[in-house]
Amino acid sequence: MSWFATLTRSVTLATALTFISPALWALEPTDEQREVAVEIADSLRYGHYADITFDDDWSSEAFQRYLDNLDGQRLYLLESDIAPYRHLETQMADLIFEGDIDDAFALHERSNERREARLNWLLERIDEGLDYQFDSDERLEIDREEANWATDISELDALWEKRLQNAALTLVLADQDNEQIETTLRQRYEGQLSRVEQTEAEDVFGLLMAAVTGTVDPHTSYLSPRQGESFDIQMSLSLEGIGAMLQADGEYVKVASLVPGGPADQAGVLDPADRIVAVGQEDEEDLVNVIGMRLDNVVDLIRGPKGSVVRLEVIPAKAVDITRTRTVEITRDTVKLEDQAAQSEVIEIERDDGQHKVGVITVPTFYVDFEAWQAGEDDYRSTTRDVAKEITALKEAGVEGIVLDLRDNGGGALQEANSLLGLFIDRGPTVQVRDARGRIQLYGDSNAGTHYDGPLTVLTNRLSASASEIFAGAIQDYGRGIVVGSPTFGKGTVQTLSDLSHGEIKITRAKFYRISGDSTQNRGVEPDIRFPMDIDPERIGESSLDHALAWDSVQNVQYRRYGEPENYLDTLINRYQARAEDNPNFLYLERQTELSRQLREQHTSVSLNREQREREMQAQEAEQLALENQRRIALGAQPLEEWTSAQVDSEEENGSEQAKEEEEDVMPAERAQVLEAAEILLDYAQLQTAQRLANRE
Template identity: 75%
Template sequence: MSLFVTLSRSVALALMLVVTSTTAQAALKPTDEQRQAAVEVADALHYGHYADITFDEAWSQEAFQSYLDFLDGQRAYLLRRDIDPYRHLEEDMAEVLFEGDLDEVFDLYERLNQRHTARLEWLLEKLDEGISFDFDSDERIEIDREDTPWASRESELDELWRKRLENDALTLALADQDEEQVVDNLRQRYEGQLTRLRQAEAEDVFGIFMAAVTSTIDPHTNYLSPRQSESFDIQMSLSLEGIGALLQADGEYVKVASLVPGGPADRAGLLEPADRIIAVGQEEGDMVNVIGMRLDNVVDLIRGPKGSTVRLDVVPAQAVDMTRSHTIEITRDTVSLEDQAAHGEIIEVERDGEPHRLGVINIPTFYVDFDAWQAGEEDYRSTTRDVSREIERLKEEGVEGIVLDLRNNGGGALQEANSLIGLFIDRGPTVQVRDAQGRINLYGDTDSGTLYDGPLGVLVNRLSASASEIFAGAIQDYGRGLVLGTTTFGKGTVQTLSDLSHGQIKLTRAKFYRISGESTQNRGVEPDIPFPSLIDPERIGESSLDNALPWDTVQNVQYRRYGEPERYLATLNERHDARVAENPNFRYLERQANLARQLREQQTSVSLNREQRQREMEAQEAEQLSLENQRRRALGMPELDEWADARLDPTNDDATDENATEEDEEEMPVDRAHVLESAEILLDYAHLQHMHQLARKR
C-alpha cells in the first residue's frame, strides 16, 4: 500500500471519467474481470473506508442518480422513457455492486450511447443542410441544466440542441472565425466526438460506473483501471514529461485543478487553476478541439517528450464568456527536486524613515529524496534541510521576522511537515491521525531545541492543502506565529492505494486532526488575518467537491503555547486595514473577486443574439478592465485597451523576480502584494511583542 497526503493527485484522479461520450458500434458487455473487480471494490468500500457506509436503499438511490449524472449530467441525451426501465436500480444498486451483476448498468450506458450517437449525427446533418449566421433571435440558452427534469419527448431535446448548435456557431463567430471556418470547426468537433464514441471499450463503461459509485463515498476515493494505474505510477515517479498541470473534468470541459510547483506551466505563468482547456495542438499542425473529450485522452494529447512545445487554447478562469479564449505555448519538461526546492529572499520595509529587513521563504511542496534517505546518505535533500539552511542565512542577515510562503503548496511528505514544525517548537505533537476504527495515532517532533524562535508568519491560500494545512494549523495552535492569507483547501483525509485483481482502488482510510482536536477536513485552516484572492472557493477547494467528508473534532492533546498572537490581532487588523485601503493591488483583488462572484451568480444563461451577446460580454469585460486600469493608474503603470491583455501582462502573473529592486515593487504581479503585506504585518507583530515584553519587565 502507498500513503497519500497531497491535494493535487487526489483531485486530478477523482474525476478521471466524468466525460461520457464514448461507445462502440457493437454493444459493450462487462468482462468477468470487471465483475470480480466490482465485488472487490464493494468489499473495500464496506470494510476498508474511513466512513461508516451503509449500503441501503438510500445509498442505492444516490448511486443510481450519480450514474445518471455521469452519463448525462446536463439532461441533453436521455429521455424519461429511456430511464424508466432501469428505475428498479434505485433499490438494487448495492446488490449490483456486491454481486458484480453489471449487465443492466452496461445496458443503460448502451442506451445513452445510442442517443448520443444519434444526436451527433443529427448535428452533422444540420451542418450539411446549412445553418443560419444571422444570430438575430431573442432566445437565450441555459448554462447549467443539471437540475432540469428529464425530457419526455425527443422534440424537446431537438429544441435544446438547435440552441446548442446555434450557440456553438455563435461562440466561434464571435472569436472572429468566418462562416466556412465555423462550419469546418464544428464538423471536426462533432465528427471527433462521434469517432471517440465508436472507439470505446468495456473498460470505459466500467470506469464510468466505478467513478459514479466511488463518488458517492467521498471525492478522493476512486477506482483506477489498469491503464490509469500505469499513468499514476509514472506521475508518482516524477518522470512524466509534460507541462506540470493536474487536470480534472468539468462537464464537457477540462479544467486545471492545480499546477505542479516548479513545473513548466508554473514557471511560464500562463496557466492558472480553474482555467479551461478547449483545444490542444502540437508544435506544428492544427489544434484539436477537446470539448467533450475524455480527460485521459486530453492528458495524452498534452503529454509529450521533454523539450517539445504544446499549444493550448485556454478560457481563463475569470472569463465570463467561452468566446474569450487565447492560445498559449508551453515547453514540456520534467519536474526535478531542484525545481521544487525551498528558497528565500529578504524584503525591506521602511518605518519612520528606518529600514527593516524581513525574510520570506517560499516552500512549493513538502519533499524528500526518499532514495537517498533510505540509502543512508547524510546529505540527502529535503524540505526541512533546505529551509534550515535558508533560516541560518536569514538570521545572519539580521532579519526581524520570517514569513513561510505555503501558497499553492498541495502537500507532500508528512514526515517533512512534522520535522519542519520542529524547527520552530521545542518538541511536541504536530498532528493526530484517526483511522476507521477510531484509533488515533499521534505524530510529532521528538528533537529538542528550536532553530528559530523569532517572529513567524505563515502565508497560505486556497491551494495550500494537506501537509501545508497540518503545518499551518500546528503553528496556529501552538501560538507560535500568525497565519495570513485565505482559508486553505480543506483536504484533511489520507488515502491508500491497493491492488485489485483488475486495476487498483484509492481508498480514504484516515483523517487528520490538529492538536487542538479540530479537523482540517472541509473547513481548512482559517487565517488570523484574511487577504482577498481571485481563487473562487466555490470552484476550488474541498467544500466545492461533492460528498466531501464533514468537519468534526476529536479530543485535543496536551501541548504548550509559545505565544498569544490573538492578543495583538485587533491592532494588527486595524493597521492592516489602514494599509490595504491605500494599496491598489489589495483593492483590485477584493473588487475583482466580488465582481467575479456577482457575474457567476447573475449569469445563468447566454443570449443567442449576436448584438446582445456582444453587448453583455463587452459590459462585463468593461467592468473588469475598469478595475484593472484603476489599479494601474494608482501604480503609475500604462493602462490597457482590452481586458484580454491583462491576463498576458507580466505584472498580472504569479511569477516573482527575486532580483527586483525596491523601485520595481510596484511593477510586481498582483499576488506579490500578499508577500509584501505579510512582511508589514510581521514587522507590526514583532514590534507589538517587543513592547509587551518591555511592559512586563517594568
C-alpha cells in the same frame, strides 16, 4: 462529401432518431469486472474511513451520479430512455454488491446510441450548410444540470439547433468565416463521434465505478490498470508533460492544481479551475476537441517528450462567458527537484523609526529526495534541509522576523511537515491521524532544539493543502506564530492504494487532526488575519467538492505553548485594516472576486443575436476593465484602453518585451500579500519587544 456518403448518413440518422435499435455488438461487463465491482463494494463497506450505509438513499445518489456522468447537461437521453432503468435508484447498492452491473451497462449503451445519433444529426446539419443570420432574440441556457429530461426528440432537436448556432456564433466572434466554421465544427463532431464508436467495456466500467466511489467521498476512486500506471507516473513526478494535476469536471477536464516548478507553473499561462476544451501539438494546425473525453485520454494527449510544445484551448477559471476561450502554449519538461526548492529573500520596510528587514521563505511543496535518503546519502535534498539553510542566511542578513509563504503549496511528504515544524519548536507532536476504527496515531518532531525561535508568520491561501495545513495549524496551536492570508483548502483525509483482481482502488482510510483536536478536513485552517480571497472557494477547495467528508474533532493532546499571539491580534488586525483600506491591490482582490461571482450569477444564458452578444460581452469587459484601471491608477500606472490588454498572461504578451516593460510598474496583487504579511510580522515583532520591555520594568 459524396452524395452516397450523405445519403447513407441521412438514412442512418433517420433510423437512429426514430427508433433506437440494439447495437450489433453491445458492450457487456466481463466476468472480471463483475468480480471487481464486488471487491470495490466490499472495500468501501469494510475499508473506508466513513461509516457508509448502503441503503436506498445511497442507491439514489449513486444512480443520479451515474446519470450525471453519462449526460450531465441533459443533452442526449430522453426520460423514456431512463425509465426502464429507474429500479437502479433503489437497487444500485444491492446490485453492485452482487456484481450485477448489466443494467448499468445497458443504460450506458443507450446513452451511447443517443449520443452517436445526435452527432450524426449535427454532421448532417453542417453538410446542409450553416446559414445563420444571428439576428434572433433567442438565448441559450448555459448550465442544464438541473433541467428536466426531455420527453421527445423534438425538444432536443430545438436545443441542439441553438447549441449549434451558438457554436457557430462563437467562431464568428473569433473571426472565422463560413468555410472555416463548418470545417472546425465538422472536425469537432467527427472527433467526438469517433470516440463514441471506440468505447470499450473498461470505459463503461470506469464511469460506473466513478459514480459508486464518488458518492462516498471525492478522493476515493477506482483506477483501471491503465489509470493506475498514469497515477504512479504522476506521483513520481517523472512525467514529461506540463506539470499540472488534472481532474474530471462533468464533461470537462479541469486543472486541479499546478505542480510547483513545473512547466505550466513557470509559464504562468494556466490557473487552477481552468477547463481544457481542446489539445494540439506544435506541428499540427488543428486542435483536438476534448470535451466529453476520458480524463486519461486527455492526459495522453497532453503528455509528450521533453522540449516539445503542447497547445491548449482553455476556458479561463475567471471567465464569465464560457464560450470565450483562449489558446496557450506550454513547452513540456520534467519537474526537477531544484525547481521546487525553498527560496528566500529579504524585504526592506521603511518606517518612521528607520529601515527594517524581514525575511521571506517560499516553500512550494513538502519534498524529499527519497532515493538519495534511502541510499544513505548525507547531502540529500529536502524541504527541511533547504529551509534551514535559508533561515541561516536570513539570520546572517539581520532580519527581524521570517514569513513562511505556503501559498499554492499542495502538500507532499508528511514527514517533512513534521521535521519542518521541528525547526521552530523544541520537540512535540504535529498531527493526529485517526483510522476507521477510531485508533489514533501521533506524529511529530522528536529532535531536541530549534533552528529559529524569532517572530514567525505563515502565509496561506486556498491552494495550501494537506501537509501545508498540518504545518500551519500546528504553528497556530503552539502559539509559535501568526497565520495570515486565506482559509486553506481543507484536505484533511488520508488515502491508500490497494490492489484489486483488476486495477486498484484509492480509498480514504484515515483523517488528519490538529494537536488541538480540530480536523483540517473541509474547513481547512482559518488564518488569524484574513486577506481578501484571490480564489473563489465555491470552485476550489474541499468544501466545493461533492460528498466531501465533514469537519469534526477529537481529544486534544498535551503540548507546550510558545507564545500568546492572540493577545496582540486586535492591534494587529486594526493596523492591517488601516493599511488594507488604502492598498489598491487588496481592494482589487476583494472587489474582483465579488465581481466575478456577480457576473456568473447574472450570466446564466447567452444571446444568439450577434449584436446583443457583443454588447453583453463589452459590458462585462467594461466592468472588469474599470476595476483593473482603478487599481492601476491608484498604483500610479497607465490605465488600459481595453480589457484584452489586461491579459498579461496571454500567449502574445508573454513573448512581448514591450508588454513586460509596461507591466513593471504594476505590482501583481499576489505580491502585495507578501508585502502585507511582512508588515504584519514587523508589527508583531515590535509588539512582542515592547511587551518584553514592559515586563522588565
